[in-house]
Amino acid sequence: MIIAVDGPLAAGKGTISKALAEFYGLPHMDTGKLYRGVAYRLLSTGLSPQDAETAAKVARSLSMDGIEDADLRTAQVGAAASVVAANQAVRQALFDLQRNFALQAGGAVLDGRDIGTVVCPEADVKLYVSASPEERARRRQTELEALGEVISFEAMLAQTLERDARDSGRADAPLRPAEDSHLLDTTGLSIEAAVDKARLIVEQVRLAKS
Numbered sequence: 001m002i003i004a005v006d007g008p009l010a011a012g013k014g015t016i017s018k019a020l021a022e023f024y025g026l027p028h029m030d031t032g033k034l035y036r037g038v039a040y041r042l043l044s045t046g047l048s049p050q051d052a053e054t055a056a057k058v059a060r061s062l063s064m065d066g067i068e069d070a071d072l073r074t075a076q077v078g079a080a081a082s083v084v085a086a087n088q089a090v091r092q093a094l095f096d097l098q099r100n101f102a103l104q105a106g107g108a109v110l111d112g113r114d115i116g117t118v119v120c121p122e123a124d125v126k127l128y129v130s131a132s133p134e135e136r137a138r139r140r141q142t143e144l145e146a147l148g149e150v151i152s153f154e155a156m157l158a159q160t161l162e163r164d165a166r167d168s169g170r171a172d173a174p175l176r177p178a179e180d181s182h183l184l185d186t187t188g189l190s191i192e193a194a195v196d197k198a199r200l201i202v203e204q205v206r207l208a209k210s
């Protein structure tokens with residue numbers, strides 16, 4: 001079974017995908033990490049995420065070895081990831097990695113922005129996870145605080161809206177719900193409640209298909 005989980009920044013898709021992967025015993029790929037990995041490699045060697053040719057070169061030879069999760073979660077890397085993600089050559093270079101992961105025997109859970117629309121249009125279950133921009137900004141602010149980055153709520157909300165606009169507005173594989181996706185709004189939901197809802201959707205789809 002392939003489960004595609006898409007949605008904007010801090011909507012809860014990572015938590016939900018990990019829980020689904022564990023529940024169904026499937027491998028999980030956070031595809032945002034690949035874009036963040038490209039951004040991190042560029043920034044840590046003093047290169048610009050706007051340099052399209054170099055970004056594509058880095059994506060084609062991407063190795064995540066030696067990169068810690070904490071390196072990838074910073075606001076700077078997140079913003080640069082969104083810039084490299086608008087680069088078509090970068091997306092092309094990262095496509096096979098994601099596609100091969102999805103096609104492994106038994107299936108997989110992948111989360112990102114274009115899993116249900118581009119990477120796995122044939123996925124068995126597609127979830128589109130969203131939440132209000134204010135709630136997503138609050139969650140991201142808490143996450144960054146835990147990493148030692150202090151940022152005001154207003155600045156976080158502005159960054160969230162800017163990121164939404166860039167991810168949804170790009171020409172190649174923009175963020176949008178696949179037509180056959182199931183919408184899950186996590187605003188006001190606890191992690192447990194959001195995961196329960198996601199599992200219920202997957203079970204309903206499986207039942208309908210059986």
Ligand code: DC
Pocket residue numbers: 009010031032033035036078081082083085086111112113114115163167
């Ligand atoms: O999910 P995230 O915040 O870690 O993703 C970082 C950036 O990568 C995000 O701004 C958009 C991009 N991305 C993408 O374009 N396609 C994906 N499948 C995953 C992430």
